[in-house]
Amino acid sequence: MNIAFFSAQKYEQPFFNAHNLANHTLRFFSEPLNTLTAKLAEDCQVVCAFVNDDLSAEVLATLSALNVKLVTLRCAGFNNVDLAAANSLGLPITRVPAYSPEAVAEHCIALMLTLSRKTHKAYNRVKEGNFDLNGLLGFNLHNKTVGVIGTGKIGQALCRILSGFGANVLAYDPAPSIETLNYVPLDLLLTQSDIISLHCPLTPETHHLIDDAAYEKMKKGVMLINTSRGALVDTRATIAALKSKTLGYLGLDVYEQESELFFKDMSEEIIQDDEFQRLLTFPNVLITGHQGFFTQEALQEIAHITHQNIEQLVQNQPFTNQVLP
Template sequence: MTTAPFRLAFFSTQKYDITAFDSQLPKHITTEYFSQQLNETSVKLAEGFDGICCFVNDVLSEDVIERLHQLGVKLIALRCAGFNNVDLKAAKNHGIKVVRVPAYSPEAVAEHCLALILTLSRKTHKAYNRVKENNFDLNGLLGFNLHNKTVGVIGLGKIGTAFVKILNGFGANVIYFDPFTESDLAQSVSIETLYQQSDIIALHCPLTNDTLHIINEQALEQMKPGVMLVNTSRGALIDTQACINALKSRKLGYLALDVYEQESELFFKDMSCEIIDDDIFQRLLTFPNVLITGHQGFFTKEAVSEIVATTLNNVDEFIANSPLTNEVK
């Protein structure tokens, strides 16, 4: 007797997803790729599938999960580390398992964070454009050394740890705040001390009820004038309007973002011919000391390959009714 293949529906699919997953897909899993973001409207596309594979901006609310249950979906396989977009209580109530990719390549995100810091500090993006126009004037391109600067890291998980190791190689003075982790790679301090002492602050923590808008008006007031803030974790860790106000007052000297609180309406799409209605995002783009990339911190060959391998292994464990190594409860 031949067992029917496990049917897996992908949402928020990009071309690189299809190429990467098809290259490793086993015969006992069949897939269909949907470019649509999963939400209350598109959830109907999951009909007839055993499981779904989702990304960071898919909406897995209580209503969506209830509909998935009605459609017979038994597994939500997240091809990302974060799971703040999933109503875990609803999934549990409906008997739907949730798995994720907890660590694909911490170095990928850590290195991108460093790239943002060095780009802003040395203004290489501006220098590149000047040289393309045969302008070799150095005025306006004065930067600063990372060596001996105090860098505060909020969150010392796998990515934060990889980032600290890189910073130590640069000779930076690294401090960190993480109530759940101890490390001898850097000095542990209170969040208030980190705000007050850091020349650069990098966010490497998950988005939870406790970390929502951890960078707000009160936090910014405690920071040094001219501080650099870098977020490669989750957009809602910062209050964007508060950061805009701090940029206008010159309290915030530099801002680098690879994530944005309302990114689900923007990122992973070509909107070059569209009018963007998000006034807050458009305001951010007007500042010369703001650098934004479109959630590409994870996007290396090594990381994508690991995401595919871990996701498919998660699905295989579910099919085999084995313990789920990366289950989110």
């Protein structure tokens, strides 16, 4: 079979090649999938898309007209897919529901510790021969109250790690399922937490979950971590919360308009996103470019599950990881 990979990066190609046991023809396109590039999938039976690719009704219709039989996402999130359109076209959508929850959870901890202990600033100081500790005062995670919003596999992994630090973990999920977690109402979590970490999918209900009203309920100086989806957080409201010092620390691995920025080298460009540029001016903001998933273990699992999804098409088997509307 011919398989078109969109938004393909050099780092992932060896993993997909290594797991290509059926010797499919893999075509790696660095271009993102959208209305202009969908035609690159001509003569391909499968399209493999990534987190910021455009899988709108128009793009899906183009793929279907090209006789694409499967769109498989090499990620867990599917908020960029028009599932109703895919269903009407008879075009199955599969994904990788869990590759390495620990990878993302550990990245959350890295953001928390970097912000709290200011290790990124200390590193730069020491490189310049400056060993002054003024301005580097941090705080312990031990005994802090950490609110985890969303207790899927990543949220659960984070809760386990936090318990090892001796943190007091509060959890919120509209469908609580873990007996050992201390579930509380969302408003209580927002008011009681010293640190809040987001681990929920992006849906119409969770869009801008963290907005002006949410910030009004939070403690002064709270830390917010988002490694889920950028649009869970209202950027404009976040900038206002940083200016008022309601938000004392902000760690982002995702961003509301990241599709125009992330997974690209923009170092020689003038970034046109004024809100993103404003975020970078705050000394208590740490942003990484959607690398929470980025470990060897995670990439191996992503490649393995993706090829497994494709093999189910080849064998005319039910899709284990199909996303339904």
